[in-house]
Amino acid sequence: MIRIITLLSGHGLASLSTLARNLLIARLLGPQDYGLAVALVLLAAAAEMGTTLGLPQLIVSHKKGASRKFQGVLHSIQIARGLLGAVMVLFCAAPLANLLGAPEVASLLRWAAIVPLVLGFTHLDPYRAQRHRKHLPHSLVLAIPATLSVAAIWPVSAWQTGPQIMLSLLLVQACASVAVSHLISRRPYRVCLQSSQVRQVLRYGLPLMGNGILLFAVLHGEKLVAGAGLGLAEMGLLAMGFALTLTPALILARSFQAYYLPKLRQDRSPVLGLSTLLGGSYLIAVASLAPLLVPFLGAGFAGLISVIPLLACLAALRLPKSALATAALASGRTHLPAIANLPRLLALPIIWLSFGWGGGIETLIRVAILSEITGVGIGILLAHTTPFPTRDILVASVIAGLILSDQLSLATLTCVIGWTLYAVGPSPLRIRSTA
Template sequence: MIRITTLLSGHGLAALSTLARNLVLARILGPQDYGVAVALVVVIAAAELTTTLGLPQQIVSHKHGAGRQFQATLHTVQIARGLLGAGIILLTATPLANVLGAPDAAPILRTAALVPTILGFIHLDPFRAQRHRRHLPQILVLAVPPMVCVLAIWPMSGWQDGPSLMLDLLLVQAFMSVAISHLIAVRPYRLKFHMSQIQQVLRYGLPLAANGILMFAVLHAEKLIAGAGLGLVEMGVLAMGFTLTLTPALIMARSFQAFYLPKLRNEREQVLGLAMMLGASLSVVLTTLVPLCLPVLGAGFGGLAELIPILSCLAALRLPKSALATVALAEGCTNLPAVANLPRVLGTPLVWLALGWGGDVKTLLVIATTAEVAGVGLGILISRTKQLPVRATAIAALVGVLVLSGQHGLAIFACGIGWMLYAFSPTPFLTRRTT
């Protein structure tokens, strides 16, 4: 209980700090400039997700992850990854600015290449502590930099304005991440080029990089399509909607993976049914609480209110997908997350066509939610689960329908009944495959 509380508090502080930063910047910048700031975050996310190799996860789950030589090899790969990410930003900055109808933003987007370059020098030793169920070092690396970033908004806004303020804050956060990782590391920072180990890293990580490309499409393609088809204002509004609903979902999903991944290396554990119930509960909580944040953003973001129910259900689907991915990663099966994200990616051309035919943001979200449901179903099929959480799945589906139809009271009641059934007669819902 102490460990999961530490994880939730750490990931929660990191994500809530990012949420606070975005809320304050949205209020300061307004929808138009906030749209450019979102483009800045998106281009950095492109570098991060398309080059991801699961290096922190490899330190935890790889059989040689505790070795000094393997860790030094991971540091070398991390530097190369940062430089590759910087190159991706430099290549895509100008085309992205032109697609969004903001060519003046190209220089600031190119400058964002400094962020992955800096993060390439992060020390991975704090993540190694998870092998021994010690999560505090990792939490410090994840949580302290965004908290400092929030505190830096007020002094930095005195001499910087517009989207450049977001870039400066991201650079501060990157420097802090690297500095803290080195300060709390137990082992000295070393680099090593060991070809056989690099090949092992790539065999594990390249499917995750493929999934990272898909995850970029899942998390950001719809924003870019909205920006290109509807304008930067709509892009800023949609991005804020994703931020308000996805932030809690990602807190839970990342904590879920960080807590269960070390356990699943050695133990059987049932996680999918729990994730289903957590997702259903999350959709109810988000639909109830997120509208309370909208007055803080100002009148420019007023259109978000009608989108919150569907955004909440879309975010809640991250929990079962995270459960499936965690079990797969623990078994060294790194292709499942990519396959489960395919429906969402394949839905993006439909989003583009729908907007071209006069659709709006709600149309975009309906297509995205349908594709995400298909992704969860596909993930369950290819995971070859021996026992499906029929009860938890049915309750989660019922709660989703009630949330989308505006029946909040009934949705809360259904969640309560579901948790009672789960507590008194839990259904086995996912076991690790045995060979």
């Protein structure tokens, strides 16, 4: 229980800090300039996700993950990742500025290249502690930098204006993340290269890199399409909607993965049913609480109220999808998450076409939900999930329907019944486990 609380507190504090930062910046800037600030975040995220090789997961799950030499190889690859990410940002800055109809901000966007360059020198030793289910070091690396980035808003906003504020905060968080990772590491930082181990890392990580690119499209593609098709103000509005509903879900999904990945190395515990019920609970919480924060943002963001239930449904689907990805990582089938993310990528042209037919943000979200459901279904089929949690999926589906029908009380009652049945034992509808 203490391990779970430690893990969730670190991820939870990081989540709340990120959300607080976005809320404060959105209030300072308004939808239009917040859209440009989001563009900076997108470039930093593209560099991170487009070069991901699963190094933190590998140091936990690989049989040589505790080796000093193997850790040194991972550090060398991490530095190369940072360099590659910086180059990606420099090349993508001008095209992104042109896509958003603001070519004059290309020079500002190029400064985001410093973020991946700095993160390339992160010490990976805090992740090694998770091999022994010690989550405090990882939690500190997450929570402290995110908290510092919030504390830096006031001094930064005193001498900067506009989207430059977001750039400075991203740099503060990146530098703090690297500093904290080195300060709390138990081993000295070292780099080394060994061709055989580099090949092992690339075999493990290249499918994850492909999935990272797909995941970037999943998490941020709709924002880019909205910015190009509807304008920066609509992009800022949608990005804030994702911040309110999706950011905590991603942190919860990462906590789920960090906790269960070491466990799944030793046994194949069924995690899909648990994650599905967590998704239903999360949906209720977000649909209840997120609307309370919208008035704080100002009149420019009032349009979010009507689409929060849809955005909450979309965010809740990340939890069962993350459970499937965790099981795939534990078994070394790193290609499965990429396949499950393909439907969301293929939906982007449909969203673009819908704008020409008079569609808006609500149409975008509905298409994204359908594609995400398809991705989860494909993930379940490919993972050969047994036992199949029929009852848990049915409960979560009923909760979603009630939330979209504005029946919050009934949705909460259904959720309580679902958790009670889960605690009692396996559903008679489940397929008997063969693994």
